[in-house]
Amino acid sequence: GDQVKQSPSALSLQEGTNSALRCNFSIATTTVQWFLQNPRGSLMNLFYLVPGTKENGRLKSTFNSKESYSTLHIRDAQLEDSGTYFCAAEHNYAQGLTFGLGTRVSVFP
Template sequence: GDQVKQSPSALSLQEGTNSALRCNFSIATTTVQWFLQNPRGSLMNLFYLVPGTKENGRLKSTFNSKESYSTLHIRDAQLEDSGTYFCAAERPSSSFSKLVFGQGTSLSVVP
């Protein structure tokens, strides 16, 4: 089965509304990264998380290692938030980062 499962797979939001994306992990995970892939295909780093919460502007993300999930909250959604959001779990390793990606959540923000 999927080692990193993202939900929902697709989402349409009205401008100005709030929502949450979720990742569930079925593998041991030490850290989590969230990325936004824009329509041109570039992957932008959003968050790098150890267990806990980080906030950046209208985005907030939490990684709960005990319950094996991570969430990404989007507040006051804007048109430029549209794209595909990926979470990636880092597998335990002593020497380097080895990421396992979810399938992505395709977000469309509409006026």
């Protein structure tokens, strides 16, 4: 809910362009995960982050714990990048994960 605010809720991208998704956290967060829901419904893990930045192909993600946010950058968007992206924050082991509400990304030719 309000503990993890994900934006935008929807994003339309032209193929080849770049964009960014963001999650803001209202409580102290220890780790962040980003997922992409695949057509079968599973949540494919894209990144598992402690504070810092990771890159994988055309995707790059940063977790800034001091300013309580995480971003997911998509570079050179492709049609197969379409789908719903979720961020999830771990606050401490006992509390499990708190998910954002997702960003529905549509990439068009």
